[in-house]
Amino acid sequence: MLNLEGYKQIWLVDFEFGAPEGHPPAPRCVVAREFHSGEERRVWLDVDQPPRCPPYPVDASSLFIAFSAQAELSCHLTLGWPLPVRIIDLFPEFCRMTNVHRVKHGRSLLHALRHFGLDAMDSEKKDWFRDLALRGGPYSETERSELMAYCAEDVRALAVLLPKMLPYLDGGRSLLRGHYSRAVAAINVTGVPVDARFAWMWNKHRTELRQHVLRERDQDGFHDPSGTFRYDKAAAAIRATGRVWPRTKGTRRYSLAKDVLKSLSEGHAPLERLYELRRLLAAATGSDFVVGPDARVRAPVWPYSTVTGRNQTNKRPQLFGLPSWMRGAIAPAPGHTLAYIDWGQQEFGIAAVLSGDNAMLSTYQSDDPYVAFGIEARLLPEGASKQSHPKVRAQLKACALGVLYGKTAHGLSQDLDITHHEAQQLLRAHRRAYPTFWEWIEGVVTFADIQGYALSRLGWRLRPGPEFNERTFRNYPMQANAAEMMRLAAGHAHDRGVRVCAIVHDAFLIEVPSVAIDTAVADMRSAMNEASTYLLDGVTLKTDVDLIDDTSRMLNDEQRETWEWVYAKLEELEQQATGQ
Amino acid sequence: MSKKIQTKQSAPTRAESGPPQAVSSAATSTPARPPSSDGTARATDSTEPIQESNIGAIVKEAKATSLTRQLTPDALKLDVAHHQLAVNASEQSMIPLGAPNKQLFFRVASALSMLVCLLDWKADGFSYLLTQTVQRAISEADVKFVKLYVWVDRRDNVGVWAVGVPYSDGTNYDAWKSGHKVCERAKTEWVKKRWNRQMGVYDIVTLHPSVEAPKPNFPELTMEEVVERVFEGRIIDSVDHPIIRELQGLM
Known part of the structure; x- marks a missing residue:
């Protein structure tokens, strides 16, 4: 429950805006309604000089309420308006209310209204007005007044929804969730800087590129000359490794799913090449890069859109969902440097702290946790290192991470291409080394089973669906608390004025003028440290930093080889096209 | 690869001074008034x-x-529990015959159990309940005697577990004996059963003492009503039943 009495005013706000792909939002109008007095303020914004401040107060004595507030706050940023200080976003609150594992629940404003039995505008009408806002100007007087009237209708919907949702709001935790939308808005407006020439050439020549890929990159002959995939050849290559190629559930054909091929290919060069080839072909047949006029890709972050509270991103223009070599397209603006800062073994660290397993925490704090686990479990001798025991370390790593996901001996044996017995031995070694963790994780699952829900430390809740999936709840504390940590760190970074371009699972991509990179990295790390220290009661998780300047890219050697080949090929195609 | 700076920070430690202190109480359930000094x-x-x-x-x-x-x-940080979950009462239309899922805790209703005679009919894979008249008409080798236990899990799913009882010649199995022990234990506390392959018996897993166990919601049914729901359409009460006739070689 949230106490509204501490606020002088409560403003319910909605914007209508255009959202051309790759661009920041283009606000058309805003309607705000004061909850207690019912006073309504409407401002048309699609003019040459929109007002320079919002028509409602945004300081700490007022509460700003919206549904998916990051959209409203993105409009604030586009207009140069200050962001509200106290925010309640009813979207995550509704998601939290209806967060049931494997039970799909609509999460729009219309769904929320219907959930409480309130009158809702029909979705066709809503789509019509949304299209009108997206269309862009010029707008006639009638269109303006209709669009503002529609916007006001949404605001009135918020006014009737709020009292219904009030009992479900979670006090300060709801405010904190709302606060995250400030950082998300800034990230969505900022976007990721990319190599504009690459993006342009990619969009223009990617279809032709596909033919070159088939001719020049398929050295193992997994496709025939017409480009048809040869299942028989792939099956033979997989059989040669002694593995079984899973089939799809419906059609019973061999599965070409990304995860399946990745898992089959590990450690087998021809299959690794096949995996990369399929990814390259998929990218070439996929979508265009959507790049804004300022050479930035804007892939909106959808916070709280997964059951664990993690963000979801629109995959199409999202560089981080594409094959890893395509990260080569990420390039800082001239005179700027990018820093990719991630938490090292974040989920492992969270598990160690929350379980109270001191041995696991010591392992986490060592230079190489996976080698330390091997030594702790007496599978590696004292003094072992990544260099001296690379294969065993890889197995220990898979085991240590797999345990956090409830991986069974069967799954582990498949992943590592080892016998079931060897996988069992690994899991038993983990159980011996970290008994407190195992006791804790069993308790976590039991709690979810008995009490009917699981909670993160900041109140993100998941309830089991009709079927209780033990593995989901086994992994929940790590995922949900990692998501909380990311949100807190994003908030701290935003407060410190760090320019975050993207959130990628457990990492932040920031961009700053090169001269200020050291300060910005220090600020970002300090924000991340503050978040983990707070959430983990005094334990600070490790962070790693990679810098990307004009002369470097986010690529390892293998990725660089593909990237350079694609870039050169695109240049060649462009030269042919222009006749140079 | 891009330049890597300071790949790791100094080893993480528990902060001596603890987590950062709040500046204002605005985030608690009672939001604070705006700052009154020089803010x-x-x-x-x-x-x-x-x-x-x-x-x-x-x-x-x-x-x-x-x-x-x-x-x-x-x-603001939660330890474990913060909310109580309210669920709507619901009635289960069918009650399956089967042991509880090995992953779930369950309770057994102490007032609901019954000794019955079952016939596992391989042709359709179903178990049929035989009345006393019928069981007397066929060989003991074709049937099995079981005790039915009514169990519920935390989502109020109801099921019936049929645990074998000794034959008249005294044949008994450890699996049956341990099954009865699991059910007896489940009459007083939440348990999970775990099959011990080496020993061929069920092990009992109980809740950690720190977990506050809620009361089970047993169905408000008599044992006869439960049996009717479990064996709906599969109760054989006449020797003229096609299955009995087939068993006797009369069809």
Whole structure:
């Protein structure tokens, strides 16, 4: 429950805006309604000089309420308006209310209204007005007044929804969730800087590129000359490794799913090449890069859109969902440097702290946790290192991470291409080394089973669906608390004025003028440290930093080889096209 | 690869001074009034729309006061439980015959159990309940005697577990004996059963003492009603039943 009495005013706000792909939002109008007095303020914004401040107060004595507030706050940023200080976003609150594992629940404003039995505008009408806002100007007087009237209708919907949702709001935790939308808005407006020439050439020549890929990159002959995939050849290559190629559930054909091929290919060069080839072909047949006029890709972050509270991103223009070599397209603006800062073994660290397993925490704090686990479990001798025991370390790593996901001996044996017995031995070694963790994780699952829900430390809740999936709840504390940590760190970074371009699972991509990179990295790390220290009661998780300047890219050697080949090929195609 | 700087920070440690302290209590369930001292937020009269001249001050304030820190007092963090889940009462239309899922805790209703005779008919894979008249008419080798236990899990799913009882010649199995022990234990506390392959018996897993176990919601049915729901359409009460006739070689 949230106490509204501490606020002088409560403003319910909605914007209508255009959202051309790759661009920041283009606000058309805003309607705000004061909850207690019912006073309504409407401002048309699609003019040459929109007002320079919002028509409602945004300081700490007022509460700003919206549904998916990051959209409203993105409009604030586009207009140069200050962001509200106290925010309640009813979207995550509704998601939290209806967060049931494997039970799909609509999460729009219309769904929320219907959930409480309130009158809702029909979705066709809503789509019509949304299209009108997206269309862009010029707008006639009638269109303006209709669009503002529609916007006001949404605001009135918020006014009737709020009292219904009030009992479900979670006090300060709801405010904190709302606060995250400030950082998300800034990230969505900022976007990721990319190599504009690459993006342009990619969009223009990617279809032709596909033919070159088939001719020049398929050295193992997994496709025939017409480009048809040869299942028989792939099956033979997989059989040669002694593995079984899973089939799809419906059609019973061999599965070409990304995860399946990745898992089959590990450690087998021809299959690794096949995996990369399929990814390259998929990218070439996929979508265009959507790049804004300022050479930035804007892939909106959808916070709280997964059951664990993690963000979801629109995959199409999202560089981080594409094959890893395509990260080569990420390039800082001239005179700027990018820093990719991630938490090292974040989920492992969270598990160690929350379980109270001191041995696991010591392992986490060592230079190489996976080698330390091997030594702790007496599978590696004292003094072992990544260099001296690379294969065993890889197995220990898979085991240590797999345990956090409830991986069974069967799954582990498949992943590592080892016998079931060897996988069992690994899991038993983990159980011996970290008994407190195992006791804790069993308790976590039991709690979810008995009490009917699981909670993160900041109140993100998941309830089991009709079927209780033990593995989901086994992994929940790590995922949900990692998501909380990311949100807190994003908030701290935003407060410190760090320019975050993207959130990628457990990492932040920031961009700053090169001269200020050291300060910005220090600020970002300090924000991340503050978040983990707070959430983990005094334990600070490790962070790693990679810098990307004009002369470097986010690529390892293998990725660089593909990237350079694609870039050169695109240049060649462009030269042919222009006749140079 | 891009330049890597300072790949790792100094080893993480528990902060000596503990987590950062909250600056204001605004994030608790009772939001605080705006700062009354020299906070720049005061410069804006919140009953009026924001004035352009105050934008700079508000932005400056936001940066200076670290809003996220204000919103994260220690009290905000949860330990374990915070909410109670309200569920709607529902009635299960069918009651399956089967042991509880090995992953789930369950309770057994002490007042609901029954000794019965079952016939596992391989042709359709179903178990049929035989009345006393019928069981006397066929060989003991074709049937099995079981005790039915009614169990519920935490989602109020109801099922019936048929645990074998010794044959008249005294044949008994450890699996049956341990099954009865699991059910007897489940009459007083939440348990899970775990099959011990080496020993060929069920092990009993109980709740950790720290977990406050809720009361089970047993169905408000008599044992006869439960049996009717479990064996709906599969109760054989006459020797003229086609299955019995087939068993006797008469069809």
